[in-house]
Every structure is written in C-alpha cells, then in structure tokens.
Amino acid sequence: MDEIDRFGFAISDETRALRAAMMRFGETRLLPGAAERDATKAFPAALIDELAALGAMAMKAAPEDDGPGVDNMGYALAIEAIARCDASVAVVMVASNLAAAILARHATEDQRRRFVRPAARGEIGALSFALTEPGAGSDAAAIRTTARRGDGGWVLNGTKQWITGAANARLFTVFARMPDLGEAAFGCFVVEAGTDGFSLGRVEDKMGLRSSGTAMLHMEDVHLPEANLIGEAGQGLRIALGAIAPSRIAIAAQSIGIAERAFHLGRTYAQERHAFGQPVAAFQNARFVLADARTSLDQAWLLMLRGAALLDRGMAIRGEASMAKLAASETCGRVVDAMLQLHGGNGYSREYEIERLYRDARVMRIYEGTSEVQREVIARDVLGV
Ligand SMILES: Cc1cc2nc3c(=O)[nH]c(=O)nc-3n(C[C@H](O)[C@H](O)[C@H](O)COP(=O)(O)OP(=O)(O)OC[C@H]3O[C@@H](n4cnc5c(N)ncnc54)[C@H](O)[C@@H]3O)c2cc1C
Structure with a gap:
C-alpha cells in the first residue's frame, strides 16, 4: 500500500506518478546539495530551471496553455514531496505557482501568449x-x-x-x-x-x-x-487575496513535508542511538513522543487533503484552507522541535539535518498569513461574519 492510501482519499494513477517523480527528483537532485546551499545561501537556479522544464513552476496551467494541468491534490502532494528534501526550493515553487495561477486565471489572450505559456513551458524559470x-x-x-x-x-x-x-x-x-x-x-x-x-x-x-x-x-x-x-x-487586492486562500493548502503541504522529514530523522536516530544500555526508542518517553508526532502529523495531512479535495470540486474555500495551514504549520513547529530533542546535543549541531529543518520550519507560522491571521479567518467562518 502506498503511504498516501492510509488517508482514504481517492488518488489517481496520474497523481501517484507525479508524486513519485517529485520524490525521486527531491531525493536525487535536491537533498544532496541542500545543506551546502543552506550554508552558502546559493540560489539553486539550475535546479529551479530543471523543475520548471518539468512544469513544476506553473503546475495548474491548463494543457491549452501548454501547462501540465495538475489538480490541487497533485499540486499539494508535489510540494510535500519537494519540501521533504529542500524547503527553500519548495517555497520558490509555491510563490511561482501562486503568481502563475493569478496569470492563468486573469490573463487576456495576448497575456497568455506572452506570459502564461512561456511560464508553463518552463522557459522563464520561477515567477515571483x-x-x-x-x-x-x-x-x-x-x-x-x-x-x-x-x-x-x-x-x-x-x-x-x-x-x-x-x-x-x-x-x-x-x-x-x-x-x-x-x-x-x-x-x-x-x-x-x-x-x-x-x-x-x-x-x-x-x-x-x-x-x-x-x-x-x-x-x-x-x-x-x-x-x-x-x-x-x-481589483488587484481581490485578485491577490483570492489566490492566497487556495495557496495556503500548498504551505500546509510544505509544512507537512518538513515535518515528515524531521519525523523520519528523529525516529531513525532514536532507533540507532543508545543510552543506559538500550536504544533511545525503547524509552517510553521517546515512544510517546513519536506516537504523538505521528498522530498530529496525520491530523495535519487530513486537513490538507480535505482542502485540496474541496478545491478540486470547485469549492471556494476560506476557513478550510486556513485550518489546513494553521494545523500543519503549528504541527510542523512542534514535530521538528520534538525530533530535535530526540537527537540530544547532536540536534544542536549544524552537522545534523534536523538543525536546518528547525530553522526552516519557523517561518511556516508566519508567511501566507500568520497563525493569528488564520485564526481570524477561521473565526469569521465560525461566527458567520
Ligand atoms: C521567508 C519569507 C518569505 C516571504 N515571501 C513572500 C512573497 O513571496 N511575497 C510576498 O508578498 N510576501 C512574502 N512574505 C511576507 C509574509 O507574507 C509576511 O511577512 C506575513 O504576511 C506577515 O506580515 P508582516 O511580516 O508584515 O507581519 P505583521 O503584519 O507586521 O505582523 C506582526 C505581528 O502582528 C500580528 N498581527 C497582525 N495583524 C493581526 C491581526 N489582525 N490579529 C492578530 N494579530 C495580528 C501577526 O500575527 C504578527 O504576530 C514572506 C515572508 C517571509 C519571512
């Protein structure tokens, strides 16, 4: 069973293939240089161009605009896969897809020819x-x-x-x-x-x-x-805010990607590291930490997948997108922190990947609407105002 099937959502073969391709790209092309780029701040221009050539910078652009026409479920799963390996690349993808979605939705025929189609064909890299x-x-x-x-x-x-x-x-x-x-x-x-x-x-x-x-x-x-x-x-502000709401599903996906990677690293470390004559994972505390992290990660997944599924049904979601973003970004912060704790002192060293994830995770609660702003949006839905 594909790990994604645990959630009970219908995932098409096309979406599974896209997810597998993004996982492969992440593991082979992004992960090996991620620590080095973090240290040097080097922008991964060539990797972004490679992803753009795969259609990843304007994923939802329709086939008639030379785009791959990926749906919201596929887009979210692609971001999650990339974020596991390099969250910097994932956010460049999210920003580009946000700009591209605005162009695809509002562009005239002339603008489609000049901007949307070249973007969809990967000829202009990432948009901002x-x-x-x-x-x-x-x-x-x-x-x-x-x-x-x-x-x-x-x-x-x-x-x-x-x-x-x-x-x-x-x-x-x-x-x-x-x-x-x-x-x-x-x-x-x-x-x-x-x-x-x-x-x-x-x-x-x-x-x-x-x-x-x-x-x-x-x-x-x-x-x-x-x-x-x-x-x-x-109508510019309406255009921006109308595009940001669905994009919050992508930030939820990015948060989950970072947290999934942290979970993998924390579990592996706890199984391999020994203290008091046994693996750290044998202590009840470590077992409970992993159980709680897995449970809250699955909760975040479900809200994210619900948001993507509703968008694919053509629903204009607002509170549901904010709930997905709030839950996933807050979960990401907690899970990465807990997984770093399982690493002990090594978690505080730049030699360990968890240290980068800890720093990358923090902004999930800030951009595309802070956690406080998400709560305001959700409260408006709850109160019907
Ligand atoms: C790494 C990074 C990448 C970014 N990328 C982009 C990008 O590509 N494009 C772009 O346009 N922007 C981008 N941003 C900006 C980002 O979206 C904003 O930083 C974010 O929306 C918060 O705005 P602010 O920084 O002005 O904080 P402020 O709005 O000044 O908020 C300060 C504090 O006040 C709180 N606050 C504000 N209003 C309320 C309220 N109504 N109720 C309760 N609390 C409130 C906030 O939650 C926060 O705690 C990026 C930011 C970062 C850090």
Whole structure:
C-alpha cells in the first residue's frame, strides 16, 4: 500500500506518478546539495530551471496553455514531496505557482501568449509574487506602492519586501494602489526583470529557507503598458487575496513535508542511538513522543487533503484552507522541535539535518498569513461574519 492510501482519499494513477517523480527528483537532485546551499545561501537556479522544464513552476496551467494541468491534490502532494528534501526550493515553487495561477486565471489572450505559456513551458524559470512591503504584511490593504496613469499605461513607484525568489526571477506579479481610481482601488501588474526603474534590493539574510532568494524590490517610475495590467483595474487586492486562500493548502503541504522529514530523522536516530544500555526508542518517553508526532502529523495531512479535495470540486474555500495551514504549520513547529530533542546535543549541531529543518520550519507560522491571521479567518467562518 502506498503511504498516501492510509488517508482514504481517492488518488489517481496520474497523481501517484507525479508524486513519485517529485520524490525521486527531491531525493536525487535536491537533498544532496541542500545543506551546502543552506550554508552558502546559493540560489539553486539550475535546479529551479530543471523543475520548471518539468512544469513544476506553473503546475495548474491548463494543457491549452501548454501547462501540465495538475489538480490541487497533485499540486499539494508535489510540494510535500519537494519540501521533504529542500524547503527553500519548495517555497520558490509555491510563490511561482501562486503568481502563475493569478496569470492563468486573469490573463487576456495576448497575456497568455506572452506570459502564461512561456511560464508553463518552463522557459522563464520561477515567477515571483510581490505584495508585501516594509510597512504592510498582514494588512495588505496598507501597501503604499502606487500605479498612476501615464504615457498611455501605468507608472509604478514603491518598494516591496520579503519577495520569495526575487533574486533570480524573470517575471513578477506586483500589486499597487491606484490613486487615480480611488482610495480602495488596487492593480495587479506583470513586470519583467530588466524593466527600466525596476531593481533588486537587499537579499535577506534569513534564519532558514536560506537559499530561496528572498529580496526587496525597488520601483522608480517604472512605465508599464496597459497590456501589463492583469485583470480589471481596481481589483488587484481581490485578485491577490483570492489566490492566497487556495495557496495556503500548498504551505500546509510544505509544512507537512518538513515535518515528515524531521519525523523520519528523529525516529531513525532514536532507533540507532543508545543510552543506559538500550536504544533511545525503547524509552517510553521517546515512544510517546513519536506516537504523538505521528498522530498530529496525520491530523495535519487530513486537513490538507480535505482542502485540496474541496478545491478540486470547485469549492471556494476560506476557513478550510486556513485550518489546513494553521494545523500543519503549528504541527510542523512542534514535530521538528520534538525530533530535535530526540537527537540530544547532536540536534544542536549544524552537522545534523534536523538543525536546518528547525530553522526552516519557523517561518511556516508566519508567511501566507500568520497563525493569528488564520485564526481570524477561521473565526469569521465560525461566527458567520
Ligand atoms: C521567508 C519569507 C518569505 C516571504 N515571501 C513572500 C512573497 O513571496 N511575497 C510576498 O508578498 N510576501 C512574502 N512574505 C511576507 C509574509 O507574507 C509576511 O511577512 C506575513 O504576511 C506577515 O506580515 P508582516 O511580516 O508584515 O507581519 P505583521 O503584519 O507586521 O505582523 C506582526 C505581528 O502582528 C500580528 N498581527 C497582525 N495583524 C493581526 C491581526 N489582525 N490579529 C492578530 N494579530 C495580528 C501577526 O500575527 C504578527 O504576530 C514572506 C515572508 C517571509 C519571512
């Protein structure tokens, strides 16, 4: 029995094959260099291009857009498989797929030809999603970047922060206020790297996910033609938030991938390490720690799979996506911590993989909506407000 069958969800042969391919890629191509990239902060550009060529940077793009047309279940399982081996690569995939999903959903025929199809064919590597700014994260409506009318198109000014993959991306979805259209009007734009006035800022020196190329972006009088506006003028924030909700299933998957790897490492270590004349795994405490970790991991899996299945049925989920993200990210933090504890002092050494997982895990509770923001979303559903 495939380990995924324990959950009782119907998984197609196509999805199983995709999951197996991603597991293989992770184990053979990503895992061997993950510690080195963590140490050097090197962005895995060639590996990202390889994944892009497999369709992994725009997985849900439809076959008529030259994409693999993967469903939400397949996408979640692919992210989980990659995150087991390199969570930095997994987050670059999530950000790219988020940007690509926005383009695929809202692009005109001309934009499909220029952006969606090349992305789906893997010709432009990973895309970036640029919403957050130094003064606006959870409160996305507080962004200050502006897009004003000019030269028959739009002129962008502002700064973005914490943009995954930005250090290497060639295509960005950028969100800005549209003061010409009113206080509550926002726009979504597609910006190509190298556009005049659009420059890369500081690459963040992060605690974890160190090779994901997270950077600032500066925009100084960036002139864009009307043809680079995605969707309706004024609807940019709605476009961003509408895409982030389903993407939370992918962050749940990433969290589960990290926690699964940690669980594997913790269990193996406890079986091999001896203390007081017996394997650590023989102590009742270690057995209970492993039992609790397995139980909470399975709970997180079930919420994640439920979210993916509901999305595949065409349901617009909100609270269910937040529950999946909240449960998986909090579980990830607890499981990685418990598995590090089973490693004793060695868990605190950079020589052991669990130390990297501990640092990578922390941001799961922060990005794509903090745990507090997820609770707010769930509470709104619970209270019907
Ligand atoms: C590694 C990394 C990668 C990222 N990648 C991207 C990316 O690719 N694109 C992008 O646009 N952004 C990205 N982000 C930004 C990320 O989404 C934000 O950091 C996150 O949404 C939190 O926003 P903030 O950092 O401004 O924190 P703040 O919003 O300032 O939050 C500070 C604290 O206040 C709490 N808080 C805020 N509002 C509420 C509330 N209503 N109720 C209760 N508590 C509240 C928060 O939970 C948190 O504890 C990334 C961030 C990191 C760290």
